Amino acid sequence: MQRRMIKFSIILIICQMLLIGCGGHISPEEQLAEEQMPDVSDNTVTSISENAEINDTSEETAEPILISIEGVWKVDKYIGFIPFEIYESGMWDGNAGTEEERMAVYEEEKEQAATELPNFYFEIRENDADAEQYIYVTNDNRTYASPANIVVGNSAADDEYSLFVHRTVEGLNLYEKYPVIYIEFNSFVYSEEENKIIYEPATLILTADGQFLLLKEGAFYSLEHHIQIEIMSGDFSSMTDPDFRETVEKEYQWWEENGTIENMEWRLVDLNEDGIDDLILQEVQTVGESEQHRIVAIFACEGDCASCILWDLNDSTAYTFCGPSGEVMYYVDGWGTSIGFASYRHCYYDREWNRLADYVLVVTVVDSSMDGSREEFLEYNSNWIEGHPDMAEDGYYYSRYEIDMESGEQKEREALTFEGFREIFEEVMGMEYYSFR
Numbered sequence: 001m002q003r004r005m006i007k008f009s010i011i012l013i014i015c016q017m018l019l020i021g022c023g024g025h026i027s028p029e030e031q032l033a034e035e036q037m038p039d040v041s042d043n044t045v046t047s048i049s050e051n052a053e054i055n056d057t058s059e060e061t062a063e064p065i066l067i068s069i070e071g072v073w074k075v076d077k078y079i080g081f082i083p084f085e086i087y088e089s090g091m092w093d094g095n096a097g098t099e100e101e102r103m104a105v106y107e108e109e110k111e112q113a114a115t116e117l118p119n120f121y122f123e124i125r126e127n128d129a130d131a132e133q134y135i136y137v138t139n140d141n142r143t144y145a146s147p148a149n150i151v152v153g154n155s156a157a158d159d160e161y162s163l164f165v166h167r168t169v170e171g172l173n174l175y176e177k178y179p180v181i182y183i184e185f186n187s188f189v190y191s192e193e194e195n196k197i198i199y200e201p202a203t204l205i206l207t208a209d210g211q212f213l214l215l216k217e218g219a220f221y222s223l224e225h226h227i228q229i230e231i232m233s234g235d236f237s238s239m240t241d242p243d244f245r246e247t248v249e250k251e252y253q254w255w256e257e258n259g260t261i262e263n264m265e266w267r268l269v270d271l272n273e274d275g276i277d278d279l280i281l282q283e284v285q286t287v288g289e290s291e292q293h294r295i296v297a298i299f300a301c302e303g304d305c306a307s308c309i310l311w312d313l314n315d316s317t318a319y320t321f322c323g324p325s326g327e328v329m330y331y332v333d334g335w336g337t338s339i340g341f342a343s344y345r346h347c348y349y350d351r352e353w354n355r356l357a358d359y360v361l362v363v364t365v366v367d368s369s370m371d372g373s374r375e376e377f378l379e380y381n382s383n384w385i386e387g388h389p390d391m392a393e394d395g396y397y398y399s400r401y402e403i404d405m406e407s408g409e410q411k412e413r414e415a416l417t418f419e420g421f422r423e424i425f426e427e428v429m430g431m432e433y434y435s436f437r
Contacts, residue, residue, distance in 0.1 A: 069204075069212065071235070072226040074121040079213065079220040081110040087218065113219035120187050121226045135185040144188050144197065151182035181206040187216065225304045228279055232266045238306040239299075248297070248308060264296060269326045272349040276301055280322055290434035292321040292331070300353055309353050320347070323429030330357070333436065338370040338377055339384055342436060346428065357403050360410065361421060363435070364397040390415065400424065 087106050097105075120139035134145040183204040188197050203215040204223075214221045227238040234252055239245035255261040265284050268277040279299040286293055298310035298320075312319060318332045330345040344361040368377035378385065385392045390413075398421035401410040416424070422433040 069206070070124050071237075072121055072123045072229040072233075073212075073223045074226040075117045075119075075214060076222040076224040078114045078117060079222055081113055081220070082218045109218065113217065117221065118187065118214070118216055121229060122185075122187070123229070135183070137185070137187050139188060140190050142188075142190055142197070144186070144199075146185040146187075149184040151184065152180075227301050227304060227306050228268060228277060231279055231299055231301075231306060236306070238301075238304060240305050240307055244308060244311075248311070251313075265293075267322065269322060271298065271322075271326070271328065272300070272351055272353060274302070274351055279306075282322070287319075287321075288434065288436055290436070291323075291431040292434075294319040295321055300349075307353070309349070309355075323431045325428065325430030327428050327430070329429065335365075335436075338367055339381060340365045340367070344425065356405070357408075358405070359403055360401050361416075361425060362399045362401065363421070364391055364399065366391060366394050366397070368394055 084103065084106055088102065120137055122138070123136040125134075125136065133148045135148050137144050137146055183206070185202060185204070186199040187202045188199045190196075191198050200216070205211070205213040205215060205220075207213075212223050214223055225238060230238060234256065236245050236248050236252070239248065252261070255264070263284050264281055267280040267282060269280055270276060271278045271280075278301055279297075280295055281297040281299075282293040282295045284293070294312075295310065296312060297308055300307045300309050310320065317334075318330070320328060320330050322328050328347045328349075330347050331342070332345070333342040334340055335342070342363045345357045346359050346361070347355055347357050349355055368374045371377040371380050391397045396418070398416040398418055400414040400416055400421075401412075402414075403410055425433045
């Protein structure tokens with residue numbers, strides 16, 4: 001069944017029942033440290049005039065609160081649902097039927113909220129001084145700028161509202177410490193059937209003990225930084241190594257200034273199979289006429305932290321690329337001599353981000369004319385011929401070498417036909433094999 005839409009005014013009522021009739025603002029001097037969850041302590045909120053509006057969207061109030069939670073956020077996990085008593089309080093549409101029927105609908109909506117997490121993400125940006133404050137919500141590749149409405153509560157509500165204060169989420173008391181800050185905005189979904197955007201009210205909750213939550217359609221969700229989106233927009237504050245972060249930031253800024261960044265693209269791939277998408281920055285232009293894109297950087301993402309595990313800017317004869325299949329190979333070529341080669345090392349990452357390889361595909365090209373004559377070739381390459389008697393004559397040779405996982409050394413050669421070589425490459429990488437020579 002479709003979950004019922006909550007009226008925007010209902011969110012306001014829930015919030016106001018948790019407040020006394022006054023508002024407040026966060027002092028700019030108390031702005032939160034970078035990369036910390038919001039921690040709004042008592043002395044960061046000061047009382048304002050008794051005649052002040054409780055819903056305060058002034059620049060003085062809104063800006064420091066939103067600055068404290070700048071960045072891109074997404075839903076982490078389901079926390080809980082409003083208790084049945086609130087659900088029954090008359091603030092929710094469609095509470096008809098017997099109590100048993102209403103309880104069945106309540107349980108169904110509660111279960112749906114726990115299993116179907118909101119899939120939008122939102123960004124809180126630093127705006128120009130004179131700009132109105134917005135929360136930028138993205139869903140299905142559409143972005144909507146929603147006005148932000150700040151509500152601040154400084155103490156527990158009167159006794160008649162104790163139900164709402166102490167049991168807003170079953171089994172979890174969000175209001176043990178004050179102040180509690182509410183930021184109301186609109187999320188949205190796009191209805192293909194109606195060919196229009198449907199706006200859905202939502203509320204962000206910042207508690208004095210550092211919780212940052214989303215309230216949407218009666219369900220509470222914890223939030224986490226969407227660091228993949230932050231990194232793709234050039235924000236590397238989530239990197240755990242401050243020295244290397246500075247290097248990456250400077251290089252990225254230089255790319256933006258000279259237009260190089262337009263020649264690069266991002267990919268989301270779970271490289272170490274931990275269930276979390278990691279970030280690949282690769283060149284838009286393919287290598288030659290192949291389908292290979294040189295990888296410039298790889299960022300491993302976990303929670304609110306990111307690590308740059310590959311940073312490769314210089315060598316065009318040795319590079320990493322990732323196929324549509326998500327598999328990774330490291331290419332090295334050694335052309336220009338009578339015994340030239342190109343190798344494709346199949347790589348993968350373990351959970352600790354060690355880069356490992358299990359086999360390598362090698363194309364070897366023997367061309368004795370590059371040494372002047374066959375006799376000179378035999379003289380100059382006696383060691384090669386002794387070690388590779390099956391690859392002593394002019395021609396193309398295709399090989400596969402298993403790699404010993406303990407020593408990293410290549411095992412004995414498995415000779416392949418061109419067709420066999422190409423089949424392995426294309427099946428693993430999900431792209432057409434292209435010979436550079």
